[in-house]
Amino acid sequence: MVANHCVPTSNSSAAYTTRDGCPWWCVTGHGSPRDPGWHESLSAHVTAPALSANQCTGERPETLLSATVVTLADRPDVFGTTTRLWVDVPGDTLELTVPETDMLIARLEAFLPRLRAARQLLASASMDDRPENPAAVERYMTALHDRITARTVAVAA
Numbered sequence: 001m002v003a004n005h006c007v008p009t010s011n012s013s014a015a016y017t018t019r020d021g022c023p024w025w026c027v028t029g030h031g032s033p034r035d036p037g038w039h040e041s042l043s044a045h046v047t048a049p050a051l052s053a054n055q056c057t058g059e060r061p062e063t064l065l066s067a068t069v070v071t072l073a074d075r076p077d078v079f080g081t082t083t084r085l086w087v088d089v090p091g092d093t094l095e096l097t098v099p100e101t102d103m104l105i106a107r108l109e110a111f112l113p114r115l116r117a118a119r120q121l122l123a124s125a126s127m128d129d130r131p132e133n134p135a136a137v138e139r140y141m142t143a144l145h146d147r148i149t150a151r152t153v154a155v156a157a
């Protein structure tokens with residue numbers, strides 16, 4: 001069970017959030033300076049096992065997927081309430097209903113056997129990988145530099 005951190009207060013930064021209606025699963029620190037003004041559950045995360053191609057050494061691996069139940073309750077007597085599963089993917093957020101969440105689950109379950117098959121292919125195909133040859137790299141880079149220099153000189157002439 002998730003601890004309920006909701007604290008009724010009259011001077012919060014999100015005074016519109018209904019504290020009386022704070023659900024048992026909410027972990028939002030209502031009344032704190034970081035109160036987003038909605039009710040939010042703990043999140044489930046899938047973190048990348050390695051850095052992405054655009055990341056630098058020392059950075060933390062990206063979260064590939066996270067799922068959090070969120071209830072928007074801004075003046076609920078006026079605007080009502082809306083509860084969705086917020087699924088964060090790099091660069092965007094999906095706000096899913098229960099049927100849409102079922103579709104996501106089905107697609108992820110269908111993805112896992114394909115991921116396992118790709119892993120098996122990777123294990124087989126990577127057995128033919130071979131290490132870089134530093135001397136050959138040096139010869140290649142020297143020859144490349146020489147071709148670029150020759151072409152630059154020819155264009156300038």
Ligand SMILES: [Zn+2]
Binds near residue numbers: 006026039
């Ligand atoms: Zn709450």
